[in-house]
Amino acid sequence: MLTKRIIPCLDIKEGRTVKGVNFLELRDAGDPVELGKVYADEGADELVFLDITATVEKRKTLVELVTKVAKTVNIPFTVGGGISTVDDIKALLNAGADKISINSAAVKNPGIVDEMAREFGSQCIVVAIDTKNMDGVDFVHTHGGRRPTLLQTQKWAKQVAERGAGEILLTSMDHDGVKNGFANEITSELSAMLGIPVIASGGAGKMHHFKDVFTSGKADAALAASIFHFKEIPIPELKKYLQAEGISIRL
Amino acid sequence: MEVAVIKYNAGNVQSVLYAMERLGANATLTDDWETIQKADKVIFPGQGEASTAMKYLKERNLDQLIKSLEQPFFGICLGLQLLCEFSEEYDTQCLGIFPIQVKKFPPLDKVPHIGWNNLQNLHSPLLAGLDESAYVYYVHSYYAAVDPEFTIATSHYITDFSALLQRDNYYAMQAHPEKSSLAGEKILTNFLNL
Known part of the structure; x- marks a missing residue:
């Protein structure tokens, strides 16, 4: 199943992890390769590396990092963050990256999704969508959620799926960082509407939030950062809990 | 132990090479006949589309070479599909090692089938040490039908399909062992020990 x-x-x-991590077993808590391997060994199903470097050296350091991760980690991983050209x-x-996540670049030039799918x-291809509800309507935001667009989230998700996106990574800006649960409503709406998997992101704080996003949110996958980095919820414990709650999970 | 990984126009072969490196095998990416013929084991990886891959193999006579090999041979993902008879993906005649049709998943659920799914009905030395609690990582839109003679494990998504196949020295797997954590490493180790 x-x-x-x-x-x-x-x-x-x-090339270094940004947010602090609380892993005593790590020799170097800032080493993304070592952290990635710990997560893989703990039972993470995939990893996402989000690069926020904004220098001209970006591409070189990111390729170096991807090479190291691919050599070390035995599960799939996605790389994202300001990637905008087919050459990159x-x-x-x-x-050795398995998937590439694009966000602002797709909003700026939707044709890049078709181009990537063909090539x-x-x-x-993961299309990341940052969404925020404004007076009852969901709008796509770019540049780390800071810049609103005129694109309605549902319409945009449908468009990129038709253009050839393989998955949607949906981050709710209303829920991100609040630890009050995922945006189940819009996640469920997109999951039912699109013929491709939806990864829910933003709002994880308790174990039952994951159960909720998989049941009422109909998400195919759930992404979180700080609760794992600070060991508020260890992955093995989370997966055991979800299995006990009747969610299909890999242990 | 010399492992030849067949070089053709398939994506993400680097991960297979890294997995071999982690397992201590000496793997070479090559399309050279002699190197492939002399190798102890041959891996036929793959990610991409069937018709362009077959065209590429035929132009270089690699199709004839693959059919003539006698050492343990392992097709992965698209590699499994290309070892079958025929693929619905652009109606492609494939290598015909397995007399099996490759079909597109009907749109009764999300396609592609992406994620971790378990193996069922396992029976082969390639799968020694694994049982139905073994999960492997899939990414595919086409599947090989189940054939009682050649299917050595199944998985279920929308329908039962061939998770792994075997005929004589030819082995094949639809999921990505190089991305399937410990279960995948076990399968690759078993293959290297054949």
Whole structure:
């Protein structure tokens, strides 16, 4: 039976993890490769590396990081964060990344989704959508959620799916960082409407939030960062809990 | 132990090479006949689309080479599909090692089938040490039908399909062992020990 996926997200700057992590077993808590391996060994189903480096050296350091991760980690991983050209995508995939996540670049030039699908196949394209509810309507935001667009979230998700996205990574800006649960309503709406998997992100604080997003939110996967980094919820414990709650999970 | 990984126009072969490195095998990415023929084991990885992959193999006579090999041979993902008879993906005649049709999943659930799914009905030395609690990582839109003679494990998504196949020295797996954590490493180790 296909299982629901648990995905830790690591924020990266200049090849190092950004947010503090609370892993005593790590020799170097800032090393994304070591942290990624710990998560893989703990039972994470996938990893997401989100690069927030904004220098000209970005591509080089990111390719180096992807190479190291691919050599070390035995589960799939996605790389995202300011990736905007087909050349960059090709370099990252050739270095061993399984999927590439694009966000603002797709909003700026939706044709890049078609181009990526043609060149590399839908299976390696994740379109990340940051959404915020404004007076009852869901709008796409870009640049880390800071910049609103005129795109309605549901319409945009449908468009990128038709253009060839393989998965949607949906982050609710209303829920992100609040630890009060995922945005189950819009996650469920997109999951039912689209023929591709939806990864829910933003709002994880308690174990039951994951159960809720998999049941009422109909998510295929759930992503979180700080609760894993600070060990508020260890992945093995979370997965045991979900299985006991009747959720299909890989143990 | 010399492992030849067949070089053709397939995506993400790097991960297979890294997995071999982690297991201590000496793997070479190559399309050279002699190197492939002399190798102890041959891996035929794959990610991409069937018709362009077959066209590429035929142009380089790699299709004939693959059919003539006698050492343990392991097709992965698209590699499994190409070892079958025929694929519905652009109606492609494939290598025909397995007399099996490759079909597209009907749109009764999300396609592609992405994520971790378990193996069922396992019976092969390749799967020694694993049981139905073994999960492997899938990413595919097409599947090989179940054939009682050649299917050595099944998985279920929308329908039962061939998770792994075997005929003589030819083995094949639809999921990605190189991305399937310990279960995948066990299968690759078993293959190297054949």
